[in-house]
Amino acid sequence: MVKKFYFVIILTSQGYIMKLSYLLEMESPETHFFRVTMTIEDYSEDNMSVTMPAWTPGSYEIMDFARHVRKIKAAALTGENIELSKKDKSTWKVANGEFRDVKITYEVFAHDLSVHTSHLDSSHGYLNGTNIFLYIEGYKDQTAELIIKPWGDWKISTGLEKVGDFRYRATNFDILVDSPIEIGNHRSLFFNVEGKEHEIVLYGHGNENEEKIKADIHKTVEAYLKIFGHLPYKRYVFIFHLLSEEDSGGGLEHLNSTTIDVDRFTFAPFESYKKFLSVVSHEYFHLWNVKRIRPAELGPFNYKEENYTSMLWMAEGFTNYYGRMMLLRSGLLTQKDFLKNFMETVRFYEMQPGRLITSAYESSFDAWIKLYRPGPNNFNSYISYYTKGDMLGFLLNVRMIEATKGQKSLDDLYRHLFDKYNKDGKGYTEKDLLLAIREVTGTDFTDFYARFVKSTDPIDFQSELEKLGISIKKGFRNAEEFPEGSPYLGSIFRNGSRNTVETVIEGSPAFKSGLSPGDEVVAINGYRFSDRFLKPIREDYKKLKVEKLTDFRSGETVRIHLFRKGILMDIETKLEDPIPDLYEAVIRDAPTERQKLFLDKFLKG
Structure with missing residues (x-):
C-alpha cells in the first residue's frame, strides 16, 4: 500500500498553511481510466474553483481536456459530501463553506496516444499533466505532491523531482504538468554528461539499436553543451514511443524532458533514422x-x-x-x-x-x-x-x-x-x-x-x-530518365486518401482548370490514376504527394476524370513547364578568404 505524504508549501494571505497532493491510480488499465484523488488541506476560503486545462503548452491547439473527465465528486476529509457544480466547460465550483480540508475525486478517460495527450491500456500508462490534473484557480503557484500507484510491477519514468517511493514533488502547477510520465515495463537506457543523468525511455519495439541510439543522443547533448557551456537541469528524460506508421508522430518539449512518437521502423536505413535524430535535436534545443x-x-x-x-x-x-x-x-x-x-x-x-x-x-x-x-x-x-x-x-x-x-x-x-x-x-x-x-x-x-x-x-x-561561397543549382530528380522533369499540374494529394485532392496551388494549371480540394481523381486521359502519377512533395515527408506526369508533355492538354461529391466529371487543363524539384548546394572551388571565414562561422558557430 502506498502511504500518503503531504508536503508543506506556502502561506496564504490569511496565514493558513495549505497542503496539496494528488494520488494517481490505474486499477484496471485495460479500461483506459486514470483515477485521481486531489486532496487540499487548510484551504482558507469558503468557495473553490478547480479547472482542467483546455490545451497543453507547446501544442497551440484548444483540445478541451475536461471532456474526458467523469465521476467528479467533492467531500470533506471528515466524510461529508460537498456540493460541486459546473461553472464553464473546464471549471467546477466547489461549495466547501466551512470545510477547510477537501478531497476531490474523478476519473479521466485516456485512450489517445500522442505527445500532447494521455494513454492507458494493459501495456503501459503515459500522461501529460494538462490532460489529467485539475488546478485550483488562483493557486497555480502552489507546491504539490504527486503519489503514483502503478499497476502491478510497472515502473515510473519522469522528470519530476522524486522524494520517495512512488512520490514526486512539483514546485507549482506549471512544473507538475510540464513533466510527462511513462509508467510500465518500458526499457530505460542511461548516460551521463556534465555529471548529470540522462534517461532514454523506450516503449515498444522496432528496428532500433539501443547502443547506437544512446551513443548518438549522447553526442547531440554534448554538442549543445559546447554552445552554452552548461546544462540547466539536474536530470533529463527522453521518452520515445515506438508506434505503427499509421499513428501520429511528432515531439513535444518540456522543461527537463521530451516525448517523441516515431514509426517503430524508423531507425534504419539512415535516411529514415536521421529524421528521428533531427526531431530529438529539435526537442532537446527547446530546453x-x-x-x-x-x-x-x-x-x-x-x-x-x-x-x-x-x-x-x-x-x-x-x-x-x-x-x-x-x-x-x-x-x-x-x-x-x-x-x-x-x-x-x-x-x-x-x-x-x-x-x-x-x-x-x-x-x-x-x-x-x-x-x-x-x-x-x-x-x-x-x-x-x-x-x-x-x-x-x-x-x-x-x-x-x-x-x-x-x-x-x-x-x-x-x-x-x-x-x-x-x-x-x-x-x-x-x-x-x-x-x-x-x-x-x-x-x-x-x-x-x-x-x-x-x-x-x-x-x-x-x-x-x-x-x-555557395550557389544553388536547380534541376530535376531522375534527370537521367527525365531530363526535363515532369509537366506541371499543381495538385497536392494526401497519402492514402484514394487520390483525393488535398489542395490546389494557386495560379497552377490545376487551379485554372477548376480542380478542387476534395475531388477524387480516377484517371487522366482515360488511364487509371495511381501512384505512378505521384511523388512525395519533399524527400523527408510522406504525408503529402504531388503529381508526377512523366508520361505527358508540357503544353499538352489532358482530360482529368474525377468524382466530385459522388458525381463523375471531366475537366481539361493544359500542362505547363515543370518547376525544379531538386535544389543542390554547390560550394565554390576557390572561395574568397571572406567566404571561407563566413562559411566556417556559419557551420561551426
Whole structure:
C-alpha cells in the first residue's frame, strides 16, 4: 500500500498553511481510466474553483481536456459530501463553506496516444499533466505532491523531482504538468554528461539499436553543451514511443524532458533514422529556446484559452534550424547531407505561395486557427512558422556573421539571451530581441525585422548563400530518365486518401482548370490514376504527394476524370513547364578568404 505524504508549501494571505497532493491510480488499465484523488488541506476560503486545462503548452491547439473527465465528486476529509457544480466547460465550483480540508475525486478517460495527450491500456500508462490534473484557480503557484500507484510491477519514468517511493514533488502547477510520465515495463537506457543523468525511455519495439541510439543522443547533448557551456537541469528524460506508421508522430518539449512518437521502423536505413535524430535535436534545443528563453506571452500560462504570441517563428522555427545544424556539429550528419537537407527545405519553402501572403509574425499569431486547423487553402494563403522561422534562422545567422565580419553568429545571440532572460524567468518581447541582436552585433536590425518578420519580403537565397561561397543549382530528380522533369499540374494529394485532392496551388494549371480540394481523381486521359502519377512533395515527408506526369508533355492538354461529391466529371487543363524539384548546394572551388571565414562561422558557430 502506498502511504500518503503531504508536503508543506506556502502561506496564504490569511496565514493558513495549505497542503496539496494528488494520488494517481490505474486499477484496471485495460479500461483506459486514470483515477485521481486531489486532496487540499487548510484551504482558507469558503468557495473553490478547480479547472482542467483546455490545451497543453507547446501544442497551440484548444483540445478541451475536461471532456474526458467523469465521476467528479467533492467531500470533506471528515466524510461529508460537498456540493460541486459546473461553472464553464473546464471549471467546477466547489461549495466547501466551512470545510477547510477537501478531497476531490474523478476519473479521466485516456485512450489517445500522442505527445500532447494521455494513454492507458494493459501495456503501459503515459500522461501529460494538462490532460489529467485539475488546478485550483488562483493557486497555480502552489507546491504539490504527486503519489503514483502503478499497476502491478510497472515502473515510473519522469522528470519530476522524486522524494520517495512512488512520490514526486512539483514546485507549482506549471512544473507538475510540464513533466510527462511513462509508467510500465518500458526499457530505460542511461548516460551521463556534465555529471548529470540522462534517461532514454523506450516503449515498444522496432528496428532500433539501443547502443547506437544512446551513443548518438549522447553526442547531440554534448554538442549543445559546447554552445552554452552548461546544462540547466539536474536530470533529463527522453521518452520515445515506438508506434505503427499509421499513428501520429511528432515531439513535444518540456522543461527537463521530451516525448517523441516515431514509426517503430524508423531507425534504419539512415535516411529514415536521421529524421528521428533531427526531431530529438529539435526537442532537446527547446530546453533553452522556449523553456528558458521564451516569448513573454508563453508563461505564466493561461490554461483556459489561447495564449497568443507573434514570436513562434523564433520559438519553433529557429529550433527547427538548430535541430538540423546540431546534427552536423555532433558529427551525425555530413556537411553534404546537411546542405542537401537544407536545400530541400528551401525548395519546399519556395513552392508555397503562402510565404508571400502571410508574414512570420502573422503565422505565429494565427497558429491556433491555422496551423493546427488547416484548411484546403492553407498552402496558398498561410505558411507554417516552423518553415518560415527555419528560413529566418538561416537568414539572421548569415546577416549577423556578415555584420560582425565573421566574429558573431546566432549562437552568440542565444548565449546572450540565456544570460539575460533565464535568471529572472522573464520572457522577451520584440523590442527586447532587437536590442539583444544590437548588443551582440553592434548593428540595428530593425529594418530586417520589418522586412522579413513583420512583412513578406522574399528571401534571395542565392545572394545570401553567395556570402558563404555557395550557389544553388536547380534541376530535376531522375534527370537521367527525365531530363526535363515532369509537366506541371499543381495538385497536392494526401497519402492514402484514394487520390483525393488535398489542395490546389494557386495560379497552377490545376487551379485554372477548376480542380478542387476534395475531388477524387480516377484517371487522366482515360488511364487509371495511381501512384505512378505521384511523388512525395519533399524527400523527408510522406504525408503529402504531388503529381508526377512523366508520361505527358508540357503544353499538352489532358482530360482529368474525377468524382466530385459522388458525381463523375471531366475537366481539361493544359500542362505547363515543370518547376525544379531538386535544389543542390554547390560550394565554390576557390572561395574568397571572406567566404571561407563566413562559411566556417556559419557551420561551426
